Amino acid sequence: MRKKGVMRHCTENGVINLFYNDAIDISSDMWKDILLDRSITYEKDLVILKLIYESENHELRASEIAHYMGLSHHGPVNLQISRFSKRVIQKTKVQLPLRKDGSPRWWHVPFLGYEEGNRFPWIMRPQLVIGYEKAFGETEQTILYQDEIESESTELVEGAITRISVNRYERNRKAKNECIKYYGSSCYVCGFNFGVQYGPIGEGKIHVHHLIPLSEIKKEYVIDPIKDLRPVCPNCHLIIHSKKEPFSIDEVKEMLRGQQRRITQHCRFGPHEVES
DSSP, X not given: OOOOOEEEEEOTXXXXXXXXXXXXXXXXXXXXXXXXXXXXXXXXXXXXXXXXXXXXXXXXXXXXXXXXXXXXXXXXXXXXXXHHHHHXXXXXXXXXXXXXXXXXOGGGTXXXXXXXXXXXXXXXXXXXXXXXHHHHOOOSXXXXXXXXXXXXXXXXXXXXXXXXXXXXXXXXXXXXXXHHHHHOSSOTTTOOOHHHHHGGGGTTXXXXXXXXXXGGOOTTOOOOHHHHEEXXXXXXXXXXXXXXXXXXXXHXXXXXXXHHHHHHHHHHHOTTTOOO
């Protein structure tokens, strides 16, 4: 069954923002085939999709796309995406996202999106991002999320927001994708999966952890995505890098098991009966 994903968020000034996160049953391989099929994806469609793919977080507004394309208004962009989406649905026969009144949200076929005042950014669906890369190749560097910063060290930075510093091996998009393709996108330590918890916006999203300490890497080192990387959630990644020489994945797994045992004993025997 298709998951409904329109979420409402009320800001401090009382403005209600909507986030559109409906699932759609189109895999990355299906998107790849769609993008390579010129009877479905026209050159004008690819211009728009390329602009969004290459933007930070794969996110742009129709008005920004129009500006980059030299258009005076975003109307033609909306129309182009609607026509593209209709061809996609005609080809795949999947259930498209609908409004409460039953009318289609054509833009929501390739994109997630949210209302922000008078602005309405589109976010390329994660499966479409992967399909795009399968069709046209990958960029060398991954898009960094808010808790990742570009640095060659693995030190933690204290500030208004605690961030995880990732090294260049963890930022390499091709290596990261190969790691996730092999191990999946669930955390190798705790099993957390963003797609399961948050729906389409979280599909395929995970950090990767580089197992070899940077101090042991020689200049001629070439990364092996299967041997050297593991998918980990931001929480576990933070704990792994909580000391100068990072904890091993097995050590953090044991921390979790030990804590779970203590919680179980606490619930079973009470706080005063748990052995130290």
